[in-house]
Amino acid sequence: MESEAQKPVSKNQKLPYLMALRPRQWTKNLVVFAAPLFAFSLNLPTLLGSATAFVLFCLTSSSFYLINDIADVESDRQHPVKCQRPIAAGLVSVPVALTMAVVLLGGSLVSSWWRSPYLGATITAYAILQIAYNLRLKRMVILDICAIATGFILRALAGGAATDITLSPWFLLCTAMLALFLGIEKRKAELRLTKLKGTKPRAVLKRYSLSLLSRMENVVTTGTVLTYALWSAGPYLKGASTSWMLVTLPFVLYGVFRYQLISDPVDNIDNSLEEQENNSSERPEEVLLKDLPILVTVISWIITCFIILLCKHKGVIQ
Incomplete structure (x- = not known):
């Protein structure tokens, strides 16, 4: 045996x-x-x-x-x-x-x-x-x-x-702005859930408030949209190789706004604590995988980029 x-x-x-x-x-x-x-x-x-x-x-x-x-x-x-x-x-x-x-x-x-x-x-x-x-x-x-x-x-x-x-400097700036946006949303979710549970917050969360994080969010949201728009405007601004990338801007706008909707405490106010934890912007990777509208938006953005790339390769667009 x-x-x-x-x-x-x-x-x-x-x-x-x-x-x-x-x-x-x-x-x-x-x-x-x-x-x-x-x-x-x-x-x-x-x-x-x-x-x-x-x-x-x-x-x-x-x-x-x-x-x-x-x-x-x-x-x-x-x-x-x-x-x-x-x-x-x-x-x-x-x-x-x-x-x-x-x-x-x-x-x-x-x-x-x-x-x-x-x-x-x-x-x-x-x-x-x-x-x-x-x-x-x-x-x-x-x-x-x-x-x-x-x-x-x-x-x-x-x-x-x-x-x-x-890499285009606008691409790097857009990446930085988007990362800051996700980081701020993560802290907002952590702070809100801590208050709902009535638990003692981590040391760094004591220095934040929802009003401060909301003001920071406004700045980086504007920066994210602007830098992406400047990149997608095309080679004139040392961005994308074609200005047709501006077609993808609505996907970025909707994705950002949808993420804000998910993280909005007013939108989640009637949800149970368990529901808020499961659909929390505290974990961006979970939102990407579980929220259908955001997942569809990301896939649509990728498909649109491929279509633009294909058309440019074939000489259909400049």
């Missing part, structure tokens, strides 16, 4: 190790594909380069998710939701999680520098940013949101570095 130690590990037993990497968070790393898409340079080499950057960012980010869960394991065990995380629940041991983190981070750094010095520098900068964020920045008001935005900018730069594409 085969002993317990000799039995192969089932898929259900392997699942906690995968969930500890937080694969749902990997949607944030899709930003690396924006470089070839926005540059209208979609071909096999650029797609392979972007895919490489995507995998490396997934490995790097997951290594820090593991490190964070190891550092917060005791507090997570006291949390009603975070206690279900694999490490806090005891499904993944701390030594194994630490080994996984070291292997993932070391592998991503070595692979990125081997692939390209620029990509290696970008991944390294992201790793340093994560260290600074977890040690200090996440507890510093305003700088915590700026750090989140910087992470998205580094993802965009990695996409350019992996594909040798020079």
Whole structure:
């Protein structure tokens, strides 16, 4: 009879190790594909380069998710939701999680520098940013949101570095504005849910108020729309290679407005606390995957971009 130690590990037993990497968070790393898409340079080499950057960012980010869960394991065990995380629940041991983190981070750094010095520098900068964020920045008001935005900018730069594409300054500014917008919406959701639950807020949330975050939101929303409009205006403003990208502006407007609607406390006032937690802008990746109008908007935007790219390639438009 085969002993317990000799039995192969089932898929259900392997699942906690995968969930500890937080694969749902990997949607944030899709930003690396924006470089070839926005540059209208979609071909096999650029797609392979972007895919490489995507995998490396997934490995790097997951290594820090593991490190964070190891550092917060005791507090997570006291949390009603975070206690279900694999490490806090005891499904993944701390030594194994630490080994996984070291292997993932070391592998991503070595692979990125081997692939390209620029990509290696970008991944390294992201790793340093994560260290600074977890040690200090996440507890510093305003700088915590700026750090989140910087992470998205580094993802965009990695996409350019992996594909040798020079990025438009309007594209980078638009990425920064959109990242700031998502970061502010995340803090708004956290602050509102903390007040609804009557729980003690994290240190950084004590320095924020919904009125302050709303004013900040107004600034970055305007900046997001303006920078995207300037990029889509075409080569005259050193933006997209065709001014036909202005056709996609309504999708961006609707997506931003829809996200604001979801995060609006007035819209959610009649919902139960559980419903608000499940449909919260505290987790942008969840909104992208679960909110049908936003998902349809993103898909429609991508399809429209491909049609414009195809028409430009065929010489139908300039």
